[in-house]
Amino acid sequence: MLDITEKKEKSVLEIEFSGEPDMDDLYLFEDHLKKVIYRHEKFISLNFSGMRSIPLYFSIPLLKFKNDVQVREGRVFVRDAPETFRFFLMIANLEEGFEFRFSSDV
Amino acid sequence: MLRKPPGASSPVTREERRSTNEPCLWCRANTRVLSRGTIANESATGLLLRTSSLPNVKDTIHIIPLIDKDSAKLITSVKQLKEHPLMRTGIIVRRESIDSVGVQFIQDETPRPEYRRWYRGDAEIMTLFTGEYGVIRVIGRLDLESGALLQSVLRNHGSSMRELLITLHNVESMAATVVTLIRSALQQMERNGVDVTCIIGKKTFSAQNNVSPLLLNHERMAAVHAQFELDDLSEPSRGEPANEFDSPPGSKPQQNQSPGLETLEPDEPAEMGPALIAAGNLSRIHRLIAPLQALQLRYEALTKVQDAGYYIIKQRSSFLIIDFEAEECEDLVKFNQSYDESRIRRAPFIIVIGPPYLEPLVREALVAPIKIYLEKPVSDRIIESTLNDLYDEWCTTYGGV
Numbered sequence A: 001m002l003d004i005t006e007k008k009e010k011s012v013l014e015i016e017f018s019g020e021p022d023m024d025d026l027y028l029f030e031d032h033l034k035k036v037i038y039r040h041e042k043f044i045s046l047n048f049s050g051m052r053s054i055p056l057y058f059s060i061p062l063l064k065f066k067n068d069v070q071v072r073e074g075r076v077f078v079r080d081a082p083e084t085f086r087f088f089l090m091i092a093n094l095e096e097g098f099e100f101r102f103s104s105d106v
Numbered sequence B: 001m002l003r004k005p006p007g008a009s010s011p012v013t014r015e016e017r018r019s020t021n022e023p024c025l026w027c028r029a030n031t032r033v034l035s036r037g038t039i040a041n042e043s044a045t046g047l048l049l050r051t052s053s054l055p056n057v058k059d060t061i062h063i064i065p066l067i068d069k070d071s072a073k074l075i076t077s078v079k080q081l082k083e084h085p086l087m088r089t090g091i092i093v094r095r096e097s098i099d100s101v102g103v104q105f106i107q108d109e110t111p112r113p114e115y116r117r118w119y120r121g122d123a124e125i126m127t128l129f130t131g132e133y134g135v136i137r138v139i140g141r142l143d144l145e146s147g148a149l150l151q152s153v154l155r156n157h158g159s160s161m162r163e164l165l166i167t168l169h170n171v172e173s174m175a176a177t178v179v180t181l182i183r184s185a186l187q188q189m190e191r192n193g194v195d196v197t198c199i200i201g202k203k204t205f206s207a208q209n210n211v212s213p214l215l216l217n218h219e220r221m222a223a224v225h226a227q228f229e230l231d232d233l234s235e236p237s238r239g240e241p242a243n244e245f246d247s248p249p250g251s252k253p254q255q256n257q258s259p260g261l262e263t264l265e266p267d268e269p270a271e272m273g274p275a276l277i278a279a280g281n282l283s284r285i286h287r288l289i290a291p292l293q294a295l296q297l298r299y300e301a302l303t304k305v306q307d308a309g310y311y312i313i314k315q316r317s318s319f320l321i322i323d324f325e326a327e328e329c330e331d332l333v334k335f336n337q338s339y340d341e342s343r344i345r346r347a348p349f350i351i352v353i354g355p356p357y358l359e360p361l362v363r364e365a366l367v368a369p370i371k372i373y374l375e376k377p378v379s380d381r382i383i384e385s386t387l388n389d390l391y392d393e394w395c396t397t398y399g400g401v
Helices: A023-037 A056-071 A083-091 B069-074 B078-083 B144-158 B176-191 B202-206 B282-294 B305-315 B326-342 B356-365 B380-398
Strands: A002-009 A012-019 A043-050 A075-079 A098-101 B018-028 B035-042 B046-050 B060-065 B088-097 B100-105 B114-120 B123-130 B133-142 B163-174 B195-200 B221-223 B275-279 B299-302 B319-323 B349-354 B372-375
Touching: A002 A023, A012 A023, A023 A056, A056 A075, A056 A083, A056 B163, A056 B195, A056 B221, A083 B123, A083 B133, B018 B046, B018 B069, B018 B078, B035 B060, B046 B060, B046 B088, B060 B078, B114 B144, B123 B144, B133 B144, B144 B163, B144 B176, B163 B176, B176 B195, B275 B282, B275 B305, B282 B299, B282 B319, B282 B380, B299 B305, B305 B319, B305 B326, B319 B380, B326 B356, B349 B356, B349 B380, B356 B372, B372 B380
Parallel strands: A012 A043, A043 A075, A075 A098, B133 B163, B163 B195, B195 B221, B275 B299, B275 B319, B319 B349, B349 B372
Antiparallel strands: A002 A012, B018 B035, B018 B060, B035 B046, B046 B100, B060 B088, B088 B100, B114 B123, B123 B133
16 A cells, blocks of 8 residues: 655655555556646655655656656655665666655765 | 576686676675775676785675765775675686786575676676566667577576566667567566566667567556657646646546446537447447546447447547457458548547457558557456556647546
């Protein structure tokens, strides 16, 4: 089950994902990201601190989302994603454009 | 050159290697000192390490490539290096020159992420497997030999995986036989319960227009380059909802949803017209109605496939779903006539559901461009996900509903 909550601080829209999603949550995840695109936010932080792992099938919606944000000259921050996810994207050569941030960073 | 099968760990065989000149961090197994160096060349079984503080032959070392600028900053201790997902353990097998040593990878004692690079001809296959998850990146030209290697990698890891992400968007060319090999391996994995996600590129896919998709579950395959061309999305004024976010996630714009086989929306057609189902009998039509209802799409249906062209122009259909059997091919030919006569200016998105072996023939024979051909037997879920994808594509292409 995937839970999505939002908050906006200053100019950054933070979308927090939590829970343990399965395949049925793919549409929910994709739909939510699509709707965010229509809101023309410039800085968007995707917070994954509440997820133990990010399904690899989330990478396509994420990729589309990142590209859509980039088309509008926005920026996508990926906050507190499970460590291996970044390496998965890196190995897959899909990392470009995602800005990874960790709460442990000062 | 001797080659070992993927996954084998014989120390005597050697894999093809390539010059990489990649900066790296490494440490001896029994020290706490991190050293810098360069991976001069690399294969799936070993690498050549160039460094100023040479380890001795038979020393065990841990090594990671610094494939991005952040890695060097983030890794400040031996512990961090040893826990890094891209860390590999190797043993020094020879001194190559005054500043370089040959390293043979060895299996770690405890299960940990497995990062490898394979080379064949003009192709490079990079893999990272961590428990139930796997990522494979393929670069270059895939010929039969490299395709067989990829198939072999897939087969060797297929039984232990739950999810796989494979990226083919940097593949410059792929032999037709290789497409078949890869498709067969990926689809077998899907049948075995592995969630496969595939990223393809326009270049990769353009040469394969005549082959059916690589995955059974089409929703998890994306042409990544196409996504960079979302010019429509950069023009928000074109029919976008003012505040679409207010609607619950997953919902489509509200439409008349009453079931039936006739025209269900008597009002002036909206920008997005209804979907038109054309199938030879009522049971097939009823089966197609369910996914349309799930998507809250308006629909019409008719059993005379040959008349579909007239209905498209009359109802301004945005989607046409044709379900046919081999003996109904004649109706498809007649459909061409109604399509031609209707002088349709904006073709609907067409999905054809039919026998697998007839796909090339139908694509050739139909004057209307087929967006997607679904091979029978096909599940409701695939039909629904296909329609959902096309719905999104329609919105992207024509600027919302």
